[in-house]
Amino acid sequence: MLKIGPYTFSSRLLLGTGKYPDLETQKKAVEASCSEILTFAVRRLNIFVDSQPNFLETLDLKKYTLLPNTAGAKTAEEAVRIAKLAKASGLCDMVKVEVIGCDKTLLPDPVETLKATEELLKEGFIVLPYTSDDVVLARRLQDLGAHAVMPAASPIGSGQGIINPLYLKFIIEQATIPVIVDAGIGSPSDAMIAMELGAEGVLLNTAVAGAKDPVKMAEAMKLAVEAGLLGYEAGRIPKKETAAASSPLEGLSVN
């Protein structure tokens, strides 16, 4: 079970809700993923255009926990405001702190992320900061009382997979809170490697929403996360430099 603050989840795949080709595909993909945590962004609406219910209103909110993000924020202050707006809905008290510090790489601003996390913890939020793969920052966030840390596998939406497994392992090895690998996942094997490294969960969006068949990919990601966890728990064999026959060498009495 994945434990985040006071909450417990049986699924370790957290799914983003952006960029799906249409609502019907999105709904089926969410179902196929078996995800229990869905991320959302908070945006100003166009009062003259946005009168149609959107994806959120089609969801059975008893089945899902909402994880609003603070995407769009470039400062801690903006992130805190977005988080408070989301919480005012009465639908959630978890937040993914996302404070982007670089428009090209979409890497987070570590200083503002830390400040926003501190402020939101004081306000009683369940806080999951999105971070780079910096173990020192992860530890600082953990020391503040963050409920999980979510290091990027590679830049958001890049589909590059896990470009620095060693750094992710550094974070995982010292963590006393769940490490959820967030961003950059491209294929099921990427999600599986994250889990085999010892991550407690994987958050992805584009890898499913942008796949040729998002529903099938959602299922593939679910299976990959489960397989990766099983593999991690089972304990893989050490890598050796030499071959070792799998079949017995005795009893070769064919001569």
Add this chain to the structure above:
Amino acid sequence: MKLQINGEQVEIPEKIQTLKDLLIHLQLQDQVIIAEINKEIISNHKQGETEIKKHDNIELVRFVGGG
């Protein structure tokens, strides 16, 4: 009554008294809409009791798809 909603000047009927009335007037009552009035965030369960005054600066936001 003149209001500023999401940066636009909007004229609404005088009979609208609360935030809830305003959302119904804008045909947004079936959506999860969160409001900020003059920089103060209003909890959704208080929309029915929150009064609207002329020249209020209102921000309306909602959840959209995101990762």
